[in-house]
Amino acid sequence: MGKIGIYGSSFDPITNVHLWTASTVAHRCKLDKVIFLPCSSKRKDKHLHTTDDHRWKMVQMAIQDNERYIADKYEMEQEAWNVYTEQTLTHFKEIYPDDEIYFIMGADLLVDIGAGKWGNTEALVRDNRFIVMARNGIDMLKEISHSPLLRNHDDGRTFHLLDKGLAMEISSSYIRDEFAVGGEPRYLLPESCYRYIKEHGIYR
Template sequence: MAKIGIYGSSFDPITIVHLWTASTIAHRCKLDKVIFLPCSSKRQDKQMNISDEHRLNMLQMAIAGNEKFVVDDYEMHQLGWEIATYKTLKHFKERYPDDDIYFIMGADLLVDIGEGKWQKADELIRENKFIVMARDGINMLSAISKSPILRNADDGQTFHLIDKGLAMEISSRYIRDEFMRGGEPRYLMPDCCYDYIKEHQLYQNL
């Protein structure tokens, strides 16, 4: 039985922090595989700045050479109004029925789920397992205890809470802003992705 982490994000673009986070979690949680799951541009709640194709290309380049990392474009092929984490995790549990599936997310998203802001929040928490990364200013244990949705599912197996031990808050938005304003974010992402962005003149006129 393998342990698989599902790491969903816009990856718009992917940063060294995305890669470092995935590597840290894989090591600490003894994951056999981390599936990078880029959001679809058809999602109702997010607006992407470049095409799905460009984001997917950069992801594939960024993880090349790491046998534990794979990219899956599942959500990119779903209808916008049908995309939901609950359905996505159901898909991966059906694809890997003999493995343990974990959804990787930040503590800020845990708070949102606990407040019922996500589709099928109760079922999502009750039927799945989560690896939750610390975020500055969020007490994860307190967030769980304050939410009936979260605390009633806290059986010691549902939530794996991780404090990465080093604050790295470099964001995709910061990188986009640097490109747009003529800055130099070169060492905040893999060289291959930086070169790809320059070649295709991405994030220049947002």
């Protein structure tokens, strides 16, 4: 039996912090694979700044030298308004029936799930496991204890709380802003992605 982490994000663009986070999680949680899962551009809660094709190509370029990393287009190909994370995780559990599946997320998303803001929240928490990364200003244990939903489904294995030990919060939006004003974010994202963005004039 293996252990697989599902790492969903806009990846608009993918950054070195995404890669470092995935590597840290994989190392500390003994994951065999990390699946990078770009979100659908059809999501009503997301405003993406480039095409699915560009985002997909940059994710592939960013992870190509790490055999533990996999890119998957599942959510990009869905009609986003009909797909919840709970369904996504069910999909991967069907693909990898002999492995343990974990959803990798930040503590800010734990807060939203605890407040019932996600679709199919009861089934999501009841039937899945989560690796939760610390975020500045969020007490993860307190969030679990204050949410009836989270605390009543926490059997000691549902939530793996992980403090990365280093506050690296450079965001995709910061990088987009730098490109937009002629800044130089070169070493905040993979070199191949930096060159791709410059070549195609993305985020101007």
